[in-house]
Amino acid sequence: MSPADLLAGALPVPRTAPGFLGWDPQEAVFVALALLALAAGVLVVTTRNVIHAALWLVVALGAVAGCYLLLTAEFVAWVQVLIYVGAVVVLLLFGAMLTRAPIGRSADLDSANRPAALLAAVATFGALGGLLVDGFRAAYVDLDTAPGGPAATGGAIFRYFVLPFEVASVLLLAALVGAIVLSRPDIGADRPPDGRGAP
Amino acid sequence: MILVALLLLPLAGCAGLLAAPDRWARRIGVAATATTFGLSLALLAAYDYHRGGFQLGVDRAWVPAADIRFHLGLDGISLPLVVLTTLLSFLCAVYTLKTLPEPGRPRAFLALVLLLEVGMLGTFLALDLLLFFVFFEVVLAPMYFLIALWGGERRSYAATKFILFTLLGSVLLLLGILVIYAHTATFDMVRLGRRGGADLPRAAQDLAFLGLFLGFAVKTPMWPLHSWLPDAHTEAPTVGSVLLAGVLLKMGTYGLVRIAVTELPAAARDFAPYLGVLAVVGIIYGALCCLVQRDIKRLIAYSSVGHMGFVLLGIATLTPVGVNAALLANVAHGVVTGLLFFLVGALKDRYHSQDIAEIGGGVLAKAPLLGGLLTFAAIASLGLPGLAGFWGEMLAMLGAFRPAQGLHRGLFLTLMVLAGVGTVLTAVYLLVLLRRVTLGVVPERWRERRFGDVTSVELAAWAPLLALTLVLGLYPRLVLGVTDAAVRRLLGGG
Amino acid sequence: MPFAASIDYAAIAPPLLAVGTALGVLVLDLFVPADRRGVALPVSLAGVVAAMVATGALAAGDDRSTFCTAAGGCSYAVDRFSLLFSGLFLLATAVVLLLSEPTVRAQRLPAGEYHFLLLVSLTGMITLAGSRDLLLLVLSLEVVTVPVFVLAGFRRADPRSSEAALKFFLISVLATAVLIFGASLVYGVTGSLQLDQVAAALARPRLRQPVTSAGIALVIVGFAFKVSAVPFHAWAPDTYQGAPLPVAAFLSVASKAAGFAGLLIVLLVGFRGYADVWGPMLAVIAALTMTVGNLVALRQRYVIRLLAWSSVAQAGYMLVPLGVAASAYGRARVLDDAAAATLGYVVFYAAMTLGAFACVVWVAGDRPRNAVADYRGLARRSPLVALALAFFLACLAGLPPGLAGLFAKVVVFSAAVRGEVVWLGVVMAVNTVVALFYYLRLAALLFAPEDRGSAGVPAVEPPDGPASRPVAVAIAVAVVVTVVLSLDPELVLHITPLAGRG
């Protein structure tokens, strides 16, 4: 069954849909994980300590990975753990260290833009959340029949998403080269840049 | 093909100027404009006066997908203006032989003049709306640079104002043209003229007309869109002023007749009263502004507002006589005001001032010929019967006396009377001007200063205009005989 | 069961050639001695030319698609639209490569990496133009953008350059996040990432929900950032100013064109059914963009910032034809023609803006400050460059002799009028006048007599290196292309690119 068929009638309403916001066990776990992710997220954006923020980010991303697992997207979940928790956060920590971010509490992490930020964030949540709930309030995910698993995912990538895959590899290579060029001022220059503009 | 040659000649001159050394520039300029003028005289001979419609045409596809064509043609409405253009350009080149304002650079100057000529001629020859628009735009940049580089003190301000205003007009014009195109899918002016707006719903006609109207009104200029003109004229070099007043302004009224009235007759009827009212306001307003004006070039600029008001009034009547009047007044204003600007330029060259009080009178004593010519031109400008200025104004009022069917006669009679008041006011300011400039005793400060009367080069440049002023005044048929048939065709019998 | 069709390598030959060249340059750079680094330029140019040839060969043949699923719909298409854009990207990149020569040489930038990144970005553009799939679009867009972050910060010792990179990066990342979120919504509603199928799904009335519109709006924002439409434009002036000049040129031409390619693809292939939703939105954005761009451009004293704001304004003009979808008549009858107008304008714009940038690069050779005042009297110093620059400025203003710009404006106006969104045409008309002011002021300055000793203003900026032959060639190429387009606008006008789909 293709998605188009699924959509034949309306927004999909699976067979065994309970009422709006009715509970089942998976849901309870999911909501708990989601709340955890959100709470950690709140700390990421509010904590006064850069290192703590990175650690809370790990928590948030990990919780999201848990949510993926619950949603039967195991492959995504593990990639999330590997790349995000394993690589990205480490990278960020390195970044924080290399820029000599204040280890420990610092009052200087937030800009003067906080009220606007709060407004924008609340409005964003309100708008997106409202629209999503409005559009999918009765939608029910049938986790049992969902296709997924690492094999299926891998197959899909190499069957249907070959070109994106290749493009993504180019992207990674470019990012790599770019990051190296930017971080190493000595590359390409035969001698250190003269004093015309900067050190 | 002769029409294409007419456009290519100045263009070739322009290219030649860019290639040639500076010291040949003036001669090349004169040669190019002279041959163009000669060609336009040949045109006069080649034109078949007994046949209506467009003649000597060229019609090539240019952008087929949009039905944009390279379509040129000539009829009784454009012929006089074409000759006027080539003549004035030629005279300007002749005038430049001896007189060129700071910072010199005759090559660039004449190249711009020639480019200007291409644009002006193209505007009068084009029979494709978009081609027309392109040529209409071509004149902007050269004129801008003529003012901005060779102008007076506030040249940059004036040039900018000129081009911004006229460009605003142009884009509105373009919108109008595109509204027409949106409904007819053609830019062919001949076909559109023949259809007479039959393909456009009334609302679209009005919308298109509004765009065209505003576009041409800025160029003409019509009150209250005129405020670029005084500044442009005040600061422009003599040649720029001559061409600006002599030809550029005519592009507006020509377009109004050629495109707006012809292709959107129903909308023209809707707008005619407004046009007429604004025209007459312009006549009186321009005259009043002239009355207390201190800068002589500015004064003549405002007088152009008034004179073009007569042209617009003629068009607004939508009668053959009115449109004929407009076309004749166009030519007459080109000749007379061109002459006036030449003369005032000569004054400025001698006195290094264009302030009336600074000149202080007595020109007739200081330079009798110059003063006499100035008097002659002013008298012609105030519409003395027997000189060029009269017929157009008179016929415009005659048109208003009995406007086209469907127009409110009472309104137009009122307009006619007000226009009559305007003629008196015109006389007032021109005579006051003469009194303050040419008459009276020479002020102390100029007594010792020696400067020559009119030079032979100047006289050569002006003589044709002087002659034309008289000839058109005595024999208006020279223009009316050419336009009348075309105008009647245009207005459907009449 | 759907299956992957075999890959049509011919169809993806241009991007393959581009990426191959990129890798080749990178590798080559490792092996040639430091004093022979100049070889990167000819090699890159050769690769670009090869890709052009491939594109030309594809243009000679029929339309083709690849990476299709059995359910119908393909991820990658080779048609008039993508080929035209590919050609545009290739030509623009070639010119930018030429323009880069003095910069790379004089500032001792790592040539191999520089060319590699530029070519990777080019690769992304080409695949972007062929993408008919949200995923591929997003990825291509990233491939276009990420290398340019790096390029913008390529003058690594210059704090302004890194600031430019940072600003560009941050805004871009945010826009990408928004775009991806929007794509996720669209996916959630329609169940597909392939735009053909998205279009088919969107045709169902039951899907007509605010959330769908919101997803579409968010996707559009992603591209609106790329074309620097207001209010997503603010990065552009700062980045253009801080980045090396050729990179700014690349951003304002190629990258912006890529944004338009993406925008046209999603709007016309995917979201055509929601034209009544995005039409007014784009009309408003267009009006806002050109107005803000022009008004702020009035006040610029740096030529590069002036060009930046002008390019913001020009983006507004390019969006105008898409605004016809705001009227019922417009979206029903003239949408495809209007899109063709946008396409045409993009091509014209690319030619004239590249030309202008090329002249700026030339001038920056000895006046690296790029202040407007430095252009006074250019006609005395380099008459031909002054003429060329004046011509390009006239083009940008849409004033003869810049007929290319004039025609570009004409088609846009025409689209607006035919689509019965006359108000937008009027807004644009007024804007054209405002814009003329600053273009002309600069143009007039070129011919004004030189100021007392402005030549002696000390260069506080890092020099871009003296003008060189490649720059001259670039100017010449731009002039030729623009003149040809001026005389025969038919070449790019009225190619109705994405008609008949969705």
Next chain:
Amino acid sequence: MTGAAWLVPAVPFLAAVLGLLAGRRLPGGPAGVAVLGTAVPTGLALALAVAVLGDPGRVRETSTLLTPTGAVPIAVGTRVDGLAAVVAVMVCVVALLVQVYSTAYLRGDPRYPSYAALVSLFTAAMLLVVVSADLLELLVGWEVMGVCSYFLIGHYWQQPSASAAAVKAFLTTRVGDVGFLFGIFTLGTAAGSFRISALLDRAPRLGHTAVLVGTLLLVCGVVGKSAQFPLHTWLPDAMAGPTPISALIHAATMVAAGVYVVARLYPVFVLSPVTLDVLAVSAAVTMLLGALAALAQDDLKRVLAYSTVSQLAYMTGGLAVGGYAAGLFHLLSHAAFKALLFLCAGAVIRTVGTNLMSEMGGLRRGLPVTFATMTVGLAALAGLPPFSGFFSKDAVLGSAWAAATGAARPVLDRPAAWLVFVAGMLTVLLTGAYATRLWLRTFFGTYRGTAVIEEAPTAMRVPLLLLALPAAAFGFVGLRSGWLPGWLGYGRDVAFFAYTPLPLTAPPTPSLGPQAGTALVATALGLLGVLVTYTGWRRAPAADPARLLGRARRPFERAFYLDELYDAVLVRPLPRLARAVLGFDVTGVDGLASGSGSGAWLAGGGLRRLQNGNVQAYATALFLGVLVLVAGVAVLT
């Protein structure tokens, strides 16, 4: 012969062009050209008159299309009948004499060449008015005369008064001319042609409104050109020009053009009694006003100028009351004696070097010829028998009496005719008075000036003598019924309306001879005026008899402050209005334009503040944009 009538205006025109272009380089000099250029048309006009007057009622017309206009076409051509021939002769003769006179009067003037050429041009224009066959052609001549008048009044353009007078003259007449033009429109459009013959043919069918409006508008022009109340004020000022010009233009010819046009179109005018009422009232006012003002002037030429104003009113009044031939009769005789008077005045002024009578006196001994001829002229002016003025003035008064009493077929309302009659009678009295005053103040008593008096040279004396003849004797021409009335075309064109005292049944060519009653009363009144002045003068020969006017002297001298009124109502407010308009142009119209410019400039400045370099602000703008868009599309869906 009549086919060559176009030569009559063409020759002087040619002379004018030649004179302007070549001037001194011509053989015979500018004077030769000018005199020849006037003498030839004089001969032509005489020949024309001889040819025409055999059958003066027949109209000889040539007409060719000048130009199509899109509506009523414009023709050119000549239209010669008795009226035109007679007036043409008059114009030519006066012009010729003035040209001859000028050669002496302006000897040594560096601007003589242009002066002579302009006089020729003026003559051409006047003759064009006389012979033209088309109203617009006529208008050309009409206006060219005006501009020639402008130039000639301003001949001494170094003097501010001369240039001011020139401007005033042109503008005042121009005001009337606008009405005149509209009148032409009205009549021409109604008749479907601007040709005079077509208009006259169709006059009865034109419709009441068209005739009324058209003629009233024409009267505007007439009032302006012929210096009638309320547009007469320019004429006295015009005396700033050289005296021969005053003789030619401001006495004999141009000012007569208005009268001539009324006569030309008389069949149309009589169709509109209201118009004639207006004309009559204007004439009555003007007569008295001019005469009273003339009483108090000290400037010799201004006396004559006001006298001209007053006398012109006799002509228009005569025409208004139906006295077609009478009005024209006075036109001709006035041309003779007024030209004479001005030329005499020129002779006086030339030698005493001032215009003011208070600096003259006792000149009869030093200027015998001038004295004699001027005496003739003044007698004619005062209407003393048997001088020409007596007959012509009496013809007018007789017509007025007839119209007032209903003896003639009324062409206007009788009260208006009464007005003309009474005013005319009173004016006779006043005319006698001011003529006497002038005569006495100039030629009698003791010389009050300092200049050396010498008689005028021959070139000036001869014209005086030549003009004295008609001034004295022209009146007798009116006595023969077959002569003047017949010549003036009282034949065919005007056959269907009445004229002078006789009922319609009377023979068609009545005499213009004096009517016993009016003649006696008028002569008595005239003599009374003479006597009163003389008595006043006798009492104190050195003093001005005008002192008798007492407190009225000042207002009379200022011509009832009309100039001041116009000054206050029009001349001074106009620049004020103009300044206001110009101010509005700068601040309003232009201000709007530059205001929008600076508005954009400021807006740009404001907007660029947002570009403050803070990337977080940029991001905020981005998200706000996103939110607005999302909200917008959500609402739209």
Next chain:
Amino acid sequence: MHLVYPLLLAAGLFALGVYGVLARRNAVLVLMSVELMLNGANVNLVAFSVYLQDRLLGGQVFALFVIVVAAAEVGVGLAIVLLVYRNRESIDIDRVRELADVDPPEPELQR
């Protein structure tokens, strides 16, 4: 499971990211916030993919690519941040304001 839970989670993460990006001054923290936003989108993609029973697994694959993109961006981003730091000794993004709309230091041109 109801779809709204993951969707609300997505919206929440996205909004938190927005807040962080707009409120944080430290560039590294801003990068972290961006990651939150991208994760929000990813949650959406995965949830939709499962909900739609997409055989092509478009959503999940998309999410994987987004992770790749995020990694690439973080890499380049950190390099840029380091570069900024090297040039200015600070990574407070609201203080990197040398490039703003200001005029060059010289006498004003005539308008």
